[in-house]
Amino acid sequence: IxxxxxxxxxxxxxxxxxxxxxxxxxxxxxxxxxxxxxxxxxxxxxxxxxxxxxxxxxxxxxxxxxxxxxxxxxxxxxxHDTLTGFYNRSAMLEMLAKQLNKSTEHTLVAIDIKGLRHINDKLGPRIGDDCLKAVAKRISEFSDELGGFHARIGGDEFLTVFPAGAVSEFKRGIIALMAQLQAGYTIQNLKINLRFSVGVVQYPLHGEQAEDLIRRVLIAVESATSHHQNIHYYQQGEDEAHLERLVMLDELKQAISDDDGQLFMTYQPKLNMKIQKVDKVESLIRWQRKDGSWVSPEVFIDLAEQSGLIVELTAWVVNTVIAQVAAWQQKGIHLQAAINVSAQDIAFAGFHSSLVRTLKKHKVNPALITIELTERDMIENEEKGIIALENLKAIGVKISLDDYGVGQTSLGRLKMLPIDELKLDKCFILKLDESQKDQFIVQSSITLGHQLGFSVVAEGVETVGTLTLLKQMQCDHAQGYYLSRPLKAELLEQWLEEYDGVH
Known part of the structure; x- marks a missing residue:
């Protein structure tokens, strides 16, 4: 139990x-x-x-x-972006897709801060981050009142979206936003002025899909930046033009890589006015695509500069021209060749060493090469540019200031630039034999150049009267269609034989 x-x-x-x-x-x-x-x-x-x-x-x-x-x-x-608290790009795309409907119009504004990298380099990344926070705060203050939402879509790019109907005239609203953004900033007791480029797109005028609108507003802000505009309003067709530029850029990269003859150099003779012989040429690049169509140098060089491909393109030009100078030397043709370079080339740390290697490779005297820069290129990178040009002069390369007279070079700056040659812009030369004002300008520029120790080149010579006047003014060299158009190397050799035979 x-x-x-x-x-x-x-x-x-x-x-x-x-x-x-x-x-x-x-x-x-x-x-x-x-x-x-x-x-x-x-x-x-x-x-x-x-x-x-x-x-x-x-x-x-x-x-x-x-x-x-x-x-x-x-x-x-x-x-979200951890620094500003704004949406990131993918979240903005999702939010925008939810907000868009045909009954409500919206305005998309892309905002790019110019020179933020310079601030980071000079003042440190902490100041740069505080600048981003301050800009984000002003964007928020402006757009929140309109019922907008915002994103940081790049290192120095923001996007804000608000109903277009919230302002009676959205363009006036954009101008007000710009004024608010461009007012001075105080960052850690430092007074800082920021500059901006703004692109604007409207829904549904410029598209009905979120992906299309974001792509187009970025195209608009890119256009504002590249054309030095404060505000750029997207225009119909710019999307297609942008895609065409991307295709052209890919083709240009391939053309440089393949070196299959699409890209080639032409050479325009420069007449030495004292000895009446051609002893210099200007090297000019040309591009004929595989389909036979020609692309203007202004178009593809500008595209290369905007995309950063210009350094690679210039390297191809430098190697091609120096190789051609070496080939001419072997034939007993002694010509000094000028090569046009951009501000990006001069700022590129490897440009100097690459040029030296190429000269040594082809056994060409540096004195036979002239580097041509425009006034704009000199001004944009003046401090670094002067150092880079002085280093080039130290190895014997000549420096020419192109398009002189139409830029912003002051006389005080001119005397500081380490140049050997002034190249007068063709706008003063084309009608030289008809315009007394142009004659005064050209004569005084030649005299000034000689007094500063520079040789002077006049481009745009198209008549015998202009050539005669330049000789009387003691201009050193002349170039233009009256003498010859730019020619391929083989045709230039034939032209030189004929020209020397006549003269």
């Missing part, structure tokens, strides 16, 4: 203990499955539990709460 009673008591006790243990454990197993699904809201059911089970349940509760917080934080960081 005692054994049976003991057995019964043991079974009952065990059943009670098992029930108090297995029930909460089962609930915890269900909770763990809910955690796996991302559901962190739960409630334990049942009678009062032991302290151990209660502790375990509390631990599960805190774990779920912590996981939920971390997940929300990760989700927020995945959709």
């Amino acid at each position: 005692l054994a049976i009673l003991t057995l019964i008591v043991g079974v009952v006790t065990s059943s009670l203990l098992a029930n108090n243990l297995t029930t909460p454990l089962s609930q915890l197993a269900v909770v763990a499955k809910q955690f796996a699904k991302g559901n962190y809201n739960f409630e334990f059911k049942g009678s009062k539990q032991s302290c151990e089970i209660t502790t375990l349940m509390d631990a599960f509760h805190h774990m779920g709460s912590d996981i939920n917080k971390r997940e929300q934080q990760i989700s927020y960081q995945a959709r």
